[in-house]
Amino acid sequence: MIKFGKGNLRIPKWERPVYAVAGGLTGYRKRFPEYKLEELCMIAFRQMLEDNDLKLDPLEIKGLLNYAAYGAFADHFQDQLLCEAKVHDYLGLDPLFNTGIKTGGATGGSTVLNAAMAIASGYADVALAMGWERMDEVDTKTGNFYIATAACKDFETRLARIYASYYAPMARRFAWKYNLSEETRAKVAVKNRLYACYSPYAQQAGRHTVEEVLAGKIICDPLRVLECCCMSVGAACMLLCSEEMAYKLTDNPCQLFMAGGTHTLRVADRRHMEIPLLPHETPEMYRDFSREAGGDRWPGFESFLAARFAAYLVYRMAGIENPLKELDLVELHDAFTISDIQTYGDIGLRPYGQEPDYIESGDAYFGGKCPANLSGGLLGTMHAVGATGIFQGVECLWQIQKKYDKFHSNPNIWKRWGKKKPADWKSLQVPNARQTAWVSHAGVGSHVTMGVLRRA
């Protein structure tokens, strides 16, 4: 679509408010032979029901559920179709209705959005959003090929069979057009992997330097190994409900606004179009983008229409005028350093063309204006694909419920996942965090959801 029809830009409106009250995670690992997938889902489910200070007994809450949305990215990783039915039965939720959600890397976000729609419409008063991925049944190269079948199989997959090769050309073009340095890219990897050091759930925590990132093995140039997320196993879940139920369940409910966008699976097919403007942007800001001149095009290879469209809708849905000022923290889809940076412009943390400044200014760091990926993100903590967009939402929820410490500092949680809490552990709780957003992203921007959570 290059021109919007009258109705296309309608702002989504819930029929009634939607709340998030609790979340559950597992540890994330490259290989997890200790547990079957449904067993991992049960662990996340228990944490959600038992450890979130909910006011009712876990089984009473279970007795209030009406619906479940389940996210899993790729059936061929597990070689198990209808895994939703296995998990649902394992959690003891039959015969409540459940739906399987599948939108690539954005599966987790789409799953939360689907469960939110069930609450908003009145289908459910209490709904479960759960996601998972088991990527350890195949070796890494086969896993990369499986993921690359989420590029166009006729025209793109055979050209590398690894997703990094679809992001690397975007990284090169972005650097050429906007003067993004390799060091800035590397700083994203250093930052997110460092924040993962404070998370008991993290798979790839590490204290790295910019030099170390840049000296790393090249996957598809210019992207180095530490700039790419890895294969994960794990699950995540979130409990959504109506306003009445929210206050029955917790003194700490958070209101949820959420929307999504999509764009072509093939970067090749991104045609030039006008930029849909965010509430704080003006047409003058992007005068140079408004015509296809000198090779300039939007979104080109630099930006994501789907992310911009999701932000366009959700900011208006939530009444957000200026995201950098009004969001206390964000969780972004840093599958690659470059995809993280590209998104800063799409969601208005910086104007297009100035994305690197979000990192260089310090805004993106703990203590900065709007810190990003304090969870460790995909680079540091996990990308168990179907769970990712739920994990990000749960980390946002815990931040605005002031529960970062509760879920990250407890030595028993570290021990549960076979780790020792580091002696220099520090809290990444953002003081007085009230409002936060997270981005769940698929393909080269084929599906993107953006959720906003606000302390009620």
Add this chain to the structure above:
Amino acid sequence: MKKEKVKLIGKPLKVELEDPAMVIEWPRTLVHHHTYGQLSKFFEGLKQGKLFATLCVNPDCLEKKLWLPPRADCPDCNQPMEWRELPQPVIGEIFTFTRVEYPGEGIELSTPYWQIDVKIPGLCTIPKGYLLYGEPHIGMKVKAGFRTKKPTNTILDLYWIPLEKKLKK
């Protein structure tokens, strides 16, 4: 009812790991039967050294440029499109590129190689391909080449070669 016992005709699976849990090897080999559908002309064309794109001929449609990768139907007005052969030589310009060093399983090209995105005049798209030899840069002119001998019957039958003289070895 037969008295014969059911025989095992499969093979026992190998145990790969016993601790902390039992992990077995689960072999999986399969062949898919994939159609190119209405795009068959495009892939047939590659084998004959021809590059076909599609064009929406609906006069009311806003998109006047060619589609490559081709599509049988126009996404803007939803009407069937028509084939157009690109005049030879097909010359494009490198929009961006990457050197693929660590490919996924089953890669059919020797690594490392340059994956390139090529901007071609008259197209609304910027198709992906690979450079047969040479070193790319943004803006570099390249010419389409075709694997007409021993074709793979895939998109790999289209490649690009540098049009610029080598400046340095």
